[in-house]
């Protein structure tokens with residue numbers, strides 16, 4: 001059993017993936033080839049955002065977004081204490097201060113009630129994350145942003161394809177960022193990412209930053225990065241997009257089956273009727289995680305921990321705040337464990353995994 005089974009997906013989509021890759025090898029436009037624009041157009045349509053700007057990775061998407069809104073040293077950007085490190089890294093990289101907010105226990109997403117207390121005159125943006133593929137409460141977050149004049153950048157690295165009140169993740173605020181890292185719900189065969197916005201001016205600035213701040217060839221109007229996504233990766237995604245909605249449906253079925261099997265016997269992320277998750281991860285919480293993990297390993301069931309340490313408790317981030325403000329994040333970091341998840345899993349595999357977990361639980 002694989003934690004994320006990319007091989008079956010490739011077998012299923014082999015013909016169209018190979019054809020798409022071959023087409024790029026034939027035309028030879030490896031950077032900014034026609035597949036780049038085609039993908040951007042398709043993804044903009046998919047999310048409903050006016051603009052999609054493909055970039056080199058999810059991290060680059062976040063970085064370019066912060067650069068585009070002009071985040072500078074001394075500024076503050078509010079984000080969750082419990083995410084992949086990249087969410088906070090890009091803030092620190094620009095010399096700004098990441099201001100961490102604890103999470104709510106039901107979803108492991110940012111605790112919206114705690115956001116306003118962290119806003120100061122230096123706050124420029126808030127980066128909520130749709131952790132494990134389930135969007136945060138974006139209406140409430142957007143309302144706070146409007147009231148205080150700060151920009152919301154949704155970190156939708158795990159949630160492309162998720163919905164919130166019928167709208168698509170990555171198009172729930174001024175800017176949305178996603179990642180095409182191979183193990184994400186929509187993954188390429190290397191690094192890739194995208195930014196979504198319906199603001200024409202921001203989109204233009206982001207396109208320039210993506211290519212070394214270049215407004216015309218050899219005219220560098222601003223400081224940028226080398227942040228393009230290559231044509232081959234876009235080709236892979238175009239092939240995978242054909243099946244993406246079907247795959248999301250399968251993920252949701254697998255997620256619902258896990259939910260049903262675990263019932264109230266283990267802590268799990270609570271799904272709400274107003275959100276459809278991508279189930280980027282299927283995550284539960286266990287008091288004795290290491291024991292269960294070892295037992296699952298015996299049965300060749302791979303697991304992962306997303307994430308073992310809250311960001312503000314990481315050595316490089318301890319400088320930004322005192323460590324004792326994140327009790328829920330600390331608790332969840334100790335308990336969470338992600339189980340195999342993917343669109344090609346079989347119900348009997350899910351049952352085997354759930355039984356294996358439940359057989360280890362002694363409380």
Ligand SMILES: *Cc1c(COP(=O)(O)O)cnc(C)c1O
Nearest residue numbers: 057058059084086087157179181
């Ligand atoms: C994966 C991920 C990123 C970074 O994406 P990369 O493409 O790996 O750079 C950022 N934020 C979150 C929440 C992620 O899961």
